[in-house]
Each structure stands twice: as structure tokens, then as C-alpha cells.
Amino acid sequence: MITTKLEWEELAECNKAMGDKTRLRMLALLKTEDLCVCELVEILGMTQPAVSQHMRKLKNVKLVKERRQGQWVIYSLDGERLPYFRSVVDSLPDLSHEIKALKASGKKVVCE
Template sequence: MVHDFEDLAEVYKALADKTRLHMLALLACEELCVCEFVPILDMSQPSVSQHLRKLKQAGLVKERKTAQWVFYSMDGSRFPLLKDIVDSFPNVAAEIEQLKSRGLRVQCTL
């Protein structure tokens, strides 16, 4: 739970970027690996990682490591309003389906 204004400012700074909002919308659909964000967002892996780092620092996402891959999912435990905010985002499920149809969704499980 966010306990002070410093923490709250960190959350809102993380939410103040359209790429990070897009990432949260994607994570509301499914857990994703860093490498799966790259083709969806058309960004480099280091750029994706930087955005995810900011979301993690704000307590909005959590990570799970499997071998060399890091998977991210939403974490609403620190900021309970996150689910309500993300529910207002455009539906991006089709972007994940397109990733699957291109055969890119499974590259992290090889």
C-alpha cells in the first residue's frame, strides 16, 4: 500500500508515460516476458527493460525469473486503484493474439 506522498508521486510518475500505460494494459491481459514487449511496442529490449524497471520501482508490476527470461505481471498490492485505472484502458488483447499468430509468443519458453 502507498504510505506517503513520496510513494504516491512515484506511482503517478510511472503512470505518466503512454508506453508504460500500454505495458500495463498488456499485463492486464497476460503475464509477458521482456522479449514479448519488443515486437508489440516496436522498441529495443533495453528501452522496454527501462520502462519495466520504472513500473517495478513504483510497485505496479512484479517479476518472475525463469532461466534467462524475466516475466512481468501486474501487481496491485501497493496501489489498489491500479485495477480500476487499468480497467479504463483500451482493450489490447488483440495485440497479444497477433503476437501469438506471428509465433512470437512462445519464443521465451524454448
Template sequence: MEQLKEIAEKLKLLGDKTRLTMLTLLKEREWCVCEFVEIFDMSQPAISQHLRKLKSQGIVNESKRGQWVYYSLNVEDKPYIKAVLDEMPTSQEILSSFNKDINCVCE
């Protein structure tokens, strides 16, 4: 039953459109917090809160480079999340829907 509870908690995070979109973007490459701020037109603290929730459940990895924090997907051991993400659109389709063409300004 503990495994069922753990999986339910992780899948609950995917119920939020912003987090699901973030994970879908992370399928293709790692992203910096500053890029997500630009894509979603949200504040840095709001973006960081979403990513903190994903990190706390082990769905994303975090790495710091200088003052910037980059996130990557960590779902190799979570086939149920991989299955959901396999059904999502490409990063290019998502960025087009936001009318965004992101070039990282973090460097």
C-alpha cells in the first residue's frame, strides 16, 4: 500500500498544468529557472515553488551553475510518469503555443 500512496503523490503533481508542461519540456533537455520564468510569465519564486515540489518527489534533478539553477528530468525509475510524458507534445509545439522562442539569458 505504501507504493500505491507514493505513486499517487507523484501523479498528483502532474495534475497541475504548469508542472506537467515543465516536465514535458524537460523531456528534451535541461532548463534553467530563468527560462521557465520567461516561458510561463511567472515570478521566479512561483516557478521555484513548482520545481521544489517536483524535486521533493524525486521527479527532477537540480544542479547549480554559478547563480543559476538548472533542472533535468529524473523519471527513469518511474515508468508511470514516463508513460504520461510520452503522450505530451514536443517542446517546440509547447513553445509555439506560448508564442515563445527561448534563448537562455542566464549565461
């Protein structure tokens, strides 16, 4: 239950972050599996700085989290603090075919 002004502001920021079609697509991709920045660059056809900027916005509102594996930055879904986040993610389209295409092209990185 949201009770404070700060909680309302955080909720508004989360919804603003999800109000972008590219970031929604990123969340849909991460619904399938954790992905490296370079994989998102390839799938989305964007530059690394552009992908990183979108991911930073999602990370700032705690919808995604990152972990480092050597030189790689791997992103995964977070957002469990929002009671409706799981239903939002579940409502996103299944983009697993895009990840399968990445693997088929040999561009799926084994970030280890």
C-alpha cells in the first residue's frame, strides 16, 4: 500500500520508465533470459551507449539489475518490490524468437 509522497514519486518514476517502447522491449527480452549489453545492442540495432542509457533508466527505478562477469555487464529483471511488476512483464509479448535468432546467427555471447 502506497502511503507516502516518496512512494507515489517512486511509483510515478517506475511507470515513466516503462512508458518507452524500447524499454518495454528490453523488459520483454529479459523476461526470456538474462542478456549482456552487447546482445541487446545486436537485437535492438542500437548503439551501446543508447542501450546503456535505457538500461540505466530501468536500473535507477529498480526494474532491472546488473551483474558483472569479467568485462561483461549482464542485465536481468528486478522489480519485485512493485506488486504489479510481474503482471506487467507477463503481459509483454514473447520475444524468445529474437534471442533464438541471435543464437542461430552465432552472435550470442557466452559471457563468462
